[in-house]
Structure formats: C-alpha cells, structure tokens
Amino acid sequence: MLSPYYYQLLVIASINVIMALSLNLVTGCAGQLSLGHAAFMGIGAYTAGILTAVYDLPFAVALVAGGAVAALFGLLVGIPTLRLKGDYLAIATLGFGEIIRVAILNMKITGGPFGLRGISKHTNLTIAACAAVLVYWTMTRLMNSRFGRALVAIREDEVAAVAMGIDATRHKVLAFVIGAGWAGIAGGLFAHWFRYLHPSSFAFGTSVEILSMVVLGGMGSLEGSVLGAVVLTYAPEFLRGVSPFVSEHRMLFYGALLVVMMLVRPQGLVGEGTTGLRGSKLRKLKVFERFQIGKARHGLAATRKKSGNLKDSTDTCTVKEQVVDLAIGSGAGSKGAGVAGQVSGGGDEHAGA
Amino acid sequence: MLQQVVNGLTLGSSYALIALGYTMVYGVLRLINFAHGEIYMAGAFIGLMASQVAGLPFAVAMLTAMAGAAVVGVIVERIAYRPLRKAPRLAVLISAIGMSIFLRNLALALMGPQTRAFPIPFEVKQLHVGKLRISSFDVLILLTSVGLMIGLHFLVQKTKIGKAMRAVAEDKETASLMGISVNRIIAFTFAIGSALAAAAGVLIGMNFNAVDPSMGMMPGLKGFTAAVLGGVGSIPGAMLGGLLLGMAEVMGVALLRSEWRDAIAFGILALVLLVKPSGILGRNLQEKV
Numbered sequence: 001m002l003s004p005y006y007y008q009l010l011v012i013a014s015i016n017v018i019m020a021l022s023l024n025l026v027t028g029c030a031g032q033l034s035l036g037h038a039a040f041m042g043i044g045a046y047t048a049g050i051l052t053a054v055y056d057l058p059f060a061v062a063l064v065a066g067g068a069v070a071a072l073f074g075l076l077v078g079i080p081t082l083r084l085k086g087d088y089l090a091i092a093t094l095g096f097g098e099i100i101r102v103a104i105l106n107m108k109i110t111g112g113p114f115g116l117r118g119i120s121k122h123t124n125l126t127i128a129a130c131a132a133v134l135v136y137w138t139m140t141r142l143m144n145s146r147f148g149r150a151l152v153a154i155r156e157d158e159v160a161a162v163a164m165g166i167d168a169t170r171h172k173v174l175a176f177v178i179g180a181g182w183a184g185i186a187g188g189l190f191a192h193w194f195r196y197l198h199p200s201s202f203a204f205g206t207s208v209e210i211l212s213m214v215v216l217g218g219m220g221s222l223e224g225s226v227l228g229a230v231v232l233t234y235a236p237e238f239l240r241g242v243s244p245f246v247s248e249h250r251m252l253f254y255g256a257l258l259v260v261m262m263l264v265r266p267q268g269l270v271g272e273g274t275t276g277l278r279g280s281k282l283r284k285l286k287v288f289e290r291f292q293i294g295k296a297r298h299g300l301a302a303t304r305k306k307s308g309n310l311k312d313s314t315d316t317c318t319v320k321e322q323v324v325d326l327a328i329g330s331g332a333g334s335k336g337a338g339v340a341g342q343v344s345g346g347g348d349e350h351a352g353a
Numbered sequence: 354m355l356q357q358v359v360n361g362l363t364l365g366s367s368y369a370l371i372a373l374g375y376t377m378v379y380g381v382l383r384l385i386n387f388a389h390g391e392i393y394m395a396g397a398f399i400g401l402m403a404s405q406v407a408g409l410p411f412a413v414a415m416l417t418a419m420a421g422a423a424v425v426g427v428i429v430e431r432i433a434y435r436p437l438r439k440a441p442r443l444a445v446l447i448s449a450i451g452m453s454i455f456l457r458n459l460a461l462a463l464m465g466p467q468t469r470a471f472p473i474p475f476e477v478k479q480l481h482v483g484k485l486r487i488s489s490f491d492v493l494i495l496l497t498s499v500g501l502m503i504g505l506h507f508l509v510q511k512t513k514i515g516k517a518m519r520a521v522a523e524d525k526e527t528a529s530l531m532g533i534s535v536n537r538i539i540a541f542t543f544a545i546g547s548a549l550a551a552a553a554g555v556l557i558g559m560n561f562n563a564v565d566p567s568m569g570m571m572p573g574l575k576g577f578t579a580a581v582l583g584g585v586g587s588i589p590g591a592m593l594g595g596l597l598l599g600m601a602e603v604m605g606v607a608l609l610r611s612e613w614r615d616a617i618a619f620g621i622l623a624l625v626l627l628v629k630p631s632g633i634l635g636r637n638l639q640e641k642v
Contacts, residue, residue, distance in 0.1 A: 080623070081626075086446060090385075091581075099619050102612070211447075252462055256451065
C-alpha cells in the first residue's frame with residue numbers, strides 16, 4: 001500500500017492535473033492568457049464545501065454544483081473580458097481573480113478571513129484520479145473536434161480565423177467557461193480533501209503555479225499539462241530533501257522557469273512546436289497565403305461534414321499539414337510571384353513586438 | 354471632504370509616477386511590463402538601505418534608489434525582453450510575468466518576509482489650513498511628483514533623446530533607418546520609467562513607514578490601472594489617470610468599507626477596459642495585419 005504521504009501527493013497531483021488541463025484549454029489551446037484561474041477553483045471549492053458542510057447535500061451533487069457555479073462565473077467574467085486581447089486580457093483576468101478573492105474574504109458564509117471549516121472528507125485517490133482521467137479524455141475529444149480546431153485557428157491567427165467565419169469571441173468564451181467549470185470541480189475535490197478552505201489558497205500565486213505547469217509541459221499539449229502538473233507537484237517535495245532553500249523559495253524558481261522556458265524552449269517539454277509561441281509555419285506565411293490556407297481549411301471542414309469520409313482521428317497537427325499542402329498546391333504557390341508580395345504589406349509585423 | 358481631496362492627490366500623484374513607467378514602456382515596446390511593480394519595490398528597498406544602513410541624507414538616498422532601480426530595469430529588459438523582441442506577444446508576456454515573480458521572490462529570499470520600517474529621516478510638520486491638516490511630507494510627495502513629471506515632459510518633448518523616444522514609439526523600423534539605436538532608446542526608456550517607479554517606492558514607503566517584498570504588487574496593478582484609465586501610451590494620460598484613480602480610491606474608501614479598497618481599483622479597471630479601452634487621452638490602436 002501507499003504511505004499516506006504519497007497517497008496525499010497523488011491526490012494533489014490529480015487535482016493539479018485537472019487545473020493544468022483546464023487552464024491549458026484557455027491559454028494553451030485558445031491562446032488567451034488567463035491569470036485568474038485559481039479564482040474559479042476557489043469558487044468551486046467554496047460552493048461545494050458550503051453545500052456539503054452547511055446544507056448537507058451529497059458530495060456528488062456538491063461537486064457538480066461547484067463546477068456549474070464556477071462555469072457560470074466563467075461566463076460572467078469571460079463575456080466582457082475575452083473581447084480584450086493579450087496583455088489587457090491578462091490584466092483583466094488577474095483583476096477579476098483578485099476581486100473574487102476579496103469578495104470571498106469579505107463574505108459571511110465563507111467564513112471570511114477565518115476560512116471555512118467543518119467540511120467532511122469525501123475525496124480519495126480513486127475519485128480524484130478518475131476525475132483527472134475523465135477530464136483528460138474529454139480534452140482529447142474536444143481538441144479533435146471542430147470546436148478544438150477552431151480554438152487552435154484563433155490562437156494561431158485570430159484575424160484569419162475570423163475571416164474564415166469562426167465566431168472568435170463565442171469560441172473563446174466557451175473555452176473559458178469549460179475551463180472554469182473544470183477548475184470548479186478541481187476546487188470541489190480540493191475542498192473535500194483538505195477539509196479547510198482559506199481565500200489565500202486561491203490567490204494570484206496559485207494561478208501562477210498552474211500557469212507554470214502548463215508552460216513547463218508545453219502550451220497546447222495535453223500530455224504536457226499532465227507532465228507539468230505531476231512534475232511541479234512532486235518537485236517541491238523532492239527538493240525539500242535535496243535543498244531546503246530551493247523548496248522554500250520555489251516561487252523564485254517558478255518565475256525563473258517561466259522566463260527561461262520562453263527564452264530557450266517556448267514550446268515546453270513535450271510541446272508540439274506550433275503553439276503560437278515560436279512563429280509557427282503558418283505565421284511565417286504572408287497574408288494572402290494565410291487567406292488561401294484558411295479557405296482550404298474551411299473547405300476541408302465542409303467536406304468532412306458532408307461526406308464524413310475523412311477519418312475523425314486526424315489530430316490538429318496533421319490536419320494543419322494537410323491544409324498547408326493543400327494551400328500550396330491550390331494557388332498559394334504564388335509565393336514569390338507578385339500577388340502575395342503585394343497583398344501582404346505588413347504581414348511580418350504581426351508577430352513583432 | 355477637502356481633507357480627502359488632499360489625501361487623494363498625494364496617493365494619486367504616486368500612482369501617476371508608477372503609471373508613467375508602464376505607459377512609456379508600452380509606448381516603445383507595446384508591452385505591459387509586469388515587473389514594473391517589483392522595480393518599484395526594489396527602489397523602495399534600495400532607498401531604505403541607502404537611508405537607514407548607509408545613513409545618506411534624504412535627497413541622496415532618493416537619487417541612489419532611482420539610479421539603482423534604473424539599473425535593475427535595464428537588466429530586466431536585457432534578460433527577459435530583448436531576446437524576445439521578435440517573438441510572439443504571448444511569449445514576451447509570460448516572460449514578463451516570470452520576471453515579476455522572480456524579482457518579488459528574490460527580494461523575499463534576500464530581505465526576508467518581514468515588513469521593515471522606513472521612517473522619514475527628517476521632522477514632519479503639520480500645517481493647519483483652516484480645518485485642513487496637511488503634513489509637510491504630503492507637500493514633499495506632491496512637489497517631488499510634480500517636479501519629476503515636469504522634468505519628464507521636458508525630457509520627452511524638448512531633448513534629442515526624447516525625440517528619439519517618440520520616434521521609436523511611432524515606428525521602430527523607420528526610427529532605426531534614421532540612425533536611432535532602437536535598443537539603446539528602449540533601454541533608456543526602461544531606465545527612466547524604473548527611476549520614476551523608485552521615486553514613488555521611496556515616497557510611499559516613507560509615507561506608510563513600511564517596505565516589504567510584496568509591496569509592489571498592488572501599487573503595480575494600480576499604476577497599470579491608472580495608465581489604462583488615462584490611455585496607455587500617453588504620458589499626460591498617465592498623470593491624469595493616476596490622480597483620478599487616487600481620488601476615486603480615497604473617495605470610495607470614505608463612502609464604502611475599506612476592505613473593498615482594492616476591489617474599487619479593479620472595478621474601475623474593468624469598467625474602463627469594457628467601455629473605452631483606449632482610455633481618456635489614449636489613441637485607438639488599430640491591429641496591424
């Protein structure tokens with residue numbers, strides 16, 4: 001049998017895997033940097049905790065309710081903020097995250113600064129691990145769907161995606177809501193494992209920790225998020241034995257990790273290399289070619305819908321390559337020929353700082 | 354009520370100093386320097402060391418803090434931002450956030466988590482104007498801030514290097530074709546912005562008699578809010594935004610409970626971003642395709 005120490009570590013790792021996967025959907029797959037993800041975990045944790053501790057509802061109901069309430073808040077926060085881009089979005093999500101934390105801190109039913117006590121222990125390793133596997137499975141299905149491909153298209157080039165008829169805001173909000181909902185479920189598991197909640201568990205630092213997991217593993221990569229979550233859950237414990245300094249100041253190393261990863265290996269440990277971080281193949285093309293690719297992609301999706309002949313298991317990567325081949329075959333072969341050069345204008349500017 | 358206006362002005366002018374750094378960096382790099390709040394914190398610590406440990410007089414300690422923070426700012430730019438000049442925005446943004454966390458925790462490791470006292474090194478007199486109570490330190494904060502802002506305005510509008518800064522903000526490529534060393538101007542911009550943040554750090558540190566490693570986070574966010582409120586990229590906008598935010602916060606605390614103080618600033622931020630993201634004096638930036 002596992003010792004209680006490793007048992008707890010595995011439970012936390014499972015919860016972190018869910019958190020990383022849910023943030024990965026928003027930040028990795030859709031390319032929308034969220035810095036308030038821990039707040040949704042907090043909402044889920046407090047909702048579920050209050051439902052079982054105060055209202056005596058069954059654990060399963062509380063867990064689902066926690067996820068639903070978090071998703072609802074995801075919708076409320078997402079609709080206004082996701083119209084913003086890049087830096088503004090990051091700050092806005094950070095701001096909303098802090099507002100939610102301050103609100104929890106000032107409410108009566110949450111116990112305010114004293115925290116919420118009296119939650120019974122319902123989470124065990126089986127439940128946590130099953131939840132993690134379930135989330136992973138839905139993520140793989142989601143990313144291989146039309147929805148997932150639309151998210152990737154938005155991440156790679158929002159203007160081109162919109163030009164192809166993808167409703168960018170709707171897709172981004174939906175991704176945000178799903179991510180928030182899963183974070184809420186992770187929060188419910190968290191609440192019924194530790195049996196005590198305090199607002200500081202869901203502050204900015206936690207959001208950064210989750211972001212570090214996603215970035216370390218590789219933004220947009222599901223395996224990466226799992227790996228990142230497991231590694232960063234275990235690392236402080238491991239380092240405690242090696243060097244207490246490193247373990248004590250792990251945030252110092254998380255900060256350095258984020259910088260170094262961006263400088264050296266922006267695609268993460270197991271990332272696919274097309275995460276919109278490293279000037280992907282698509283990004284290097286001129287506007288006209290991107291337009292052609294978009295047209296081809298749209299056509300591809302349409303064909304798929306009509307005939308259903310194409311295998312559904314093709315992952316985003318190969319679809320993209322097919323599309324690039326298609327596009328280069330069908331007219332964007334004019335690379336270097338007059339048209340592309342004239343239309344493009346500031347095409348390279350897009351990626352520039 | 355008038356007392357609140359005075360408090361709002363003092364608080365607001367320090368926010369304005371922080372906001373200027375954000376706005377200037379955004380002007381040249383189109384990047385929100387997440388580490389700016391930490392540079393403010395570094396400035397406060399350097400000022401504290403210079404004043405308490407080295408025993409320097411106030412003005413010298415202030416200048417030391419500004420110079421020290423300028424160096425930190427330039428190093429941050431060199432390490433975390435310059436190698437990513439051609440990288441996509443998301444990569445630079447994450448690097449900036451990483452830098453901010455790194456600096457905060459570096460200060461934590463070096464200085465310890467405790468809050469240090471930062472006494473004002475000279476006698477503070479209370480001025481009574483009618484019912485109004487104004488401390489001489491409030492006056493000092495206001496004068497220093499206004500002086501620095503006028504100096505900055507002169508630097509940007511009247512000097513050659515200011516002209517170069519404006520040119521880089523307008524169009525980096527063309528500026529470099531005109532013989533401007535873009536990297537040097539960007540580094541200079543970071544230095545100036547960081548020095549202003551350090552001045553704010555020392556003033557606020559003394560005003561509240563407290564300096565600690567995480568002190569940069571909230572003022573950093575509020576400085577950013579002020580910059581957005583006034584219009585990111587606009588220098589007069591940052592000054593205006595800072596003063597407005599300071600006023601709004603002081604008034605809000607007077608009307609509501611003080612626990613909601615930070616939520617007020619973020620509420621304003623959210624509102625501005627939703628209604629008019631370009632801010633009061635900002636230009637609307639079109640996305641280039």
